[in-house]
Amino acid sequence: MKHVIALDVGGTGMKAALVGADGALLHEARRATGRERGPDAVVESILTFAADLRAYGEEHLGESAVAAGVAVPGIVDAENGIAVYASNLGWRDVPMRELLGKRLGGVPVALGHDVRTGGLAEGRIGAGKGADRFLFVPLGTGIAGAIGIAGTIESGAHGYAGEIGHIVVRPDGPDCGCGQRGCLETLASASAVTRAWAAASGDPTADAADCAKAVESGDPAAVEVWRNAVDALAAGLVTALTLLDPSTLIIGGGLAEAGETLFTPLRAAVEERVTFQKLPHIVPAALGDTAGCLGAGLLAWDLLSTEVSA
Numbered sequence: 563m564k565h566v567i568a569l570d571v572g573g574t575g576m577k578a579a580l581v582g583a584d585g586a587l588l589h590e591a592r593r594a595t596g597r598e599r600g601p602d603a604v605v606e607s608i609l610t611f612a613a614d615l616r617a618y619g620e621e622h623l624g625e626s627a628v629a630a631g632v633a634v635p636g637i638v639d640a641e642n643g644i645a646v647y648a649s650n651l652g653w654r655d656v657p658m659r660e661l662l663g664k665r666l667g668g669v670p671v672a673l674g675h676d677v678r679t680g681g682l683a684e685g686r687i688g689a690g691k692g693a694d695r696f697l698f699v700p701l702g703t704g705i706a707g708a709i710g711i712a713g714t715i716e717s718g719a720h721g722y723a724g725e726i727g728h729i730v731v732r733p734d735g736p737d738c739g740c741g742q743r744g745c746l747e748t749l750a751s752a753s754a755v756t757r758a759w760a761a762a763s764g765d766p767t768a769d770a771a772d773c774a775k776a777v778e779s780g781d782p783a784a785v786e787v788w789r790n791a792v793d794a795l796a797a798g799l800v801t802a803l804t805l806l807d808p809s810t811l812i813i814g815g816g817l818a819e820a821g822e823t824l825f826t827p828l829r830a831a832v833e834e835r836v837t838f839q840k841l842p843h844i845v846p847a848a849l850g851d852t853a854g855c856l857g858a859g860l861l862a863w864d865l866l867s868t869e870v871s872a
């Protein structure tokens with residue numbers, strides 16, 4: 563059966579799948595990146611994993627994969643197939659597309675940025691299905707964004723488009739790793755809520771999910787922490803929707819797992835702030851942590867359809 567290899571590389575683990583033309587997941591696998599052994603070992607882990615997936619297809623699906631898509635973190639030069647930089651994996655300027663192409667018998671390979679690739683999947687087959695203009699914002703350790711325009715994701719001139727987590731929403735706010743102060747991700751990421759709730763509750767092990775539960779049970783200190791995060795988030799999102807005018811705003815990541823505890827006040831806070839802007843549909847992400855892998859599969863299939871039409 564005709565299929566492609568889809569691979570999503572995270573900091574510690576990799577998720578992979580063999581994906582059919584209809585999007586069916588024909589085989590799924592996970593493996594560690596081995597980053598404790600250094601950047602070269604991570605690259606070798608990726609190449610070996612891809613080669614093993616190719617062998618699996620030959621053995622179980624009757625043919626080898628016709629293309630591959632790979633999503634990686636950090637800065638990505640998708641056009642030239644280069645993984646430019648990833649702080650959590652330590653690599654610099656890895657010619658990933660070329661290396662993978664060689665290891666996979668010369669099949670075409672697409673390289674993508676992890677959040678933009680996940681956004682592609684959410685926009686096309688997930689929560690934004692059918693939306694022509696959308697913004698995907700995962701709230702995790704940090705906050706990133708993917709700008710969806712007419713079936714593709716905008717990456718910007720230098721690969722930095724969509725970095726909504728570094729919009730300054732509180733100019734006198736906490737220091738951010740990027741060098742600015744009061745960036746959205748210092749106030750409204752899952753990590754930021756975890757930090758704020760650990761401090762407010764006096765329990766150093768308490769996290770964002772605990773905070774959400776305390777909000778649900780009416781704890782006033784938790785309500786205060788949550789309100790601060792939601793206010794900051796609404797401010798950042800209104801800046802984004804003022805610029806982009808999306809029809810759908812897809813919120814994902816750990817913090818979105820709080821469900822309506824997040825979405826009800828967030829929709830209200832965004833609505834309160836907009837004046838002339840049109841309100842987008844604000845919806846939870848649908849694909850969870852498989853979005854990157856599914857998006858990598860889409861990148862691979864897209865590559866084939868472009869080649870045929872070119």
Ligand SMILES: [Zn+2]
Pocket residue numbers: 727728738739740741742745
């Ligand atoms: Zn920042």
